[in-house]
Amino acid sequence: MQPLPLSYYQNDDVVFLAKDLLGKKLCTNINGQFTSGIITETEAYCGRNDKACHANNGKRTKRTEIMFQEGGKAYVYLCYGIHNLFNVTSNVNGLADAILVRAIQPVDGIEIMLERRNKSKLDKTLSSGPGTLSQALGIDRNFYGLDLTGHDIWIENSTTKIAHSEIVESTRIGVDYAGEDALRPWRFYIKNSIWVSKL
DNA sequence: CTAACGATTCGCT
DNA sequence: GCGAATCGTTAGT
Numbered sequence A: 001m002q003p004l005p006l007s008y009y010q011n012d013d014v015v016f017l018a019k020d021l022l023g024k025k026l027c028t029n030i031n032g033q034f035t036s037g038i039i040t041e042t043e044a045y046c047g048r049n050d051k052a053c054h055a056n057n058g059k060r061t062k063r064t065e066i067m068f069q070e071g072g073k074a075y076v077y078l079c080y081g082i083h084n085l086f087n088v089t090s091n092v093n094g095l096a097d098a099i100l101v102r103a104i105q106p107v108d109g110i111e112i113m114l115e116r117r118n119k120s121k122l123d124k125t126l127s128s129g130p131g132t133l134s135q136a137l138g139i140d141r142n143f144y145g146l147d148l149t150g151h152d153i154w155i156e157n158s159t160t161k162i163a164h165s166e167i168v169e170s171t172r173i174g175v176d177y178a179g180e181d182a183l184r185p186w187r188f189y190i191k192n193s194i195w196v197s198k199l
Numbered sequence B: 001c002t003a004a005c006g007a008t009t010c011g012c013t
Numbered sequence C: 001g002c003g004a005a006t007c008g009t010t011a012g013t
Helices: A014-020 A110-116 A130-137 A176-183
Strands: A025-030 A033-045 A074-079 A083-090 A097-106 A153-156 A167-170 A187-190
Touching: A014 A033, A014 A083, A014 A097, A033 A110, A033 A130, A074 A130, A083 A130, A097 A130, A097 A187, A110 A130
Parallel strands: none
Antiparallel strands: A025 A033, A025 A153, A033 A097, A033 A187, A074 A083, A083 A097, A167 A187
């Protein structure tokens, strides 16, 4: 399967993309260790008029800079001093949109992921949460700015097609500081999946 | 330079 | 269910 092309990420509708990414396969290849999982939960962050977004209203800092570049890159940042959170950037140069991937269903390299997570058996705690899925896939801040059409990290279509009726929407997690923008229904996950951070 | 804080997780009660 | 862990980023002095 081919990585999704650059054009896929240039879409100006970040909410559409957040939903469309559900069911697709997120893959990493680190020193020959191939791991992947089906994206089961996402959140949309828009660079305009969304106080939950780090790059809201043109807030350019060293950290947010990558979101202003053309879409299709990895935005990884450290949260609570402990966790690496992985986002897909989208839209065209100058418009800072991103999709946070919050959970995956493990597919390839499960033994490798268990080892990275210091776990012995496979259950939802392996990769259902934005910090834990990054650890399972080996994503850290070295991935900041990496091209998602390259060979280290990429996203590809899978045989799993998610019908619109199979998508549950809710408010985003942990963004209470965003005031009324915290009420936007911009979190999406696959109905009936156990690979979700929180019901 | 300093201080406050976070798009979370884990372990303990 | 609750609180600690833990450090880079950010904005302000």
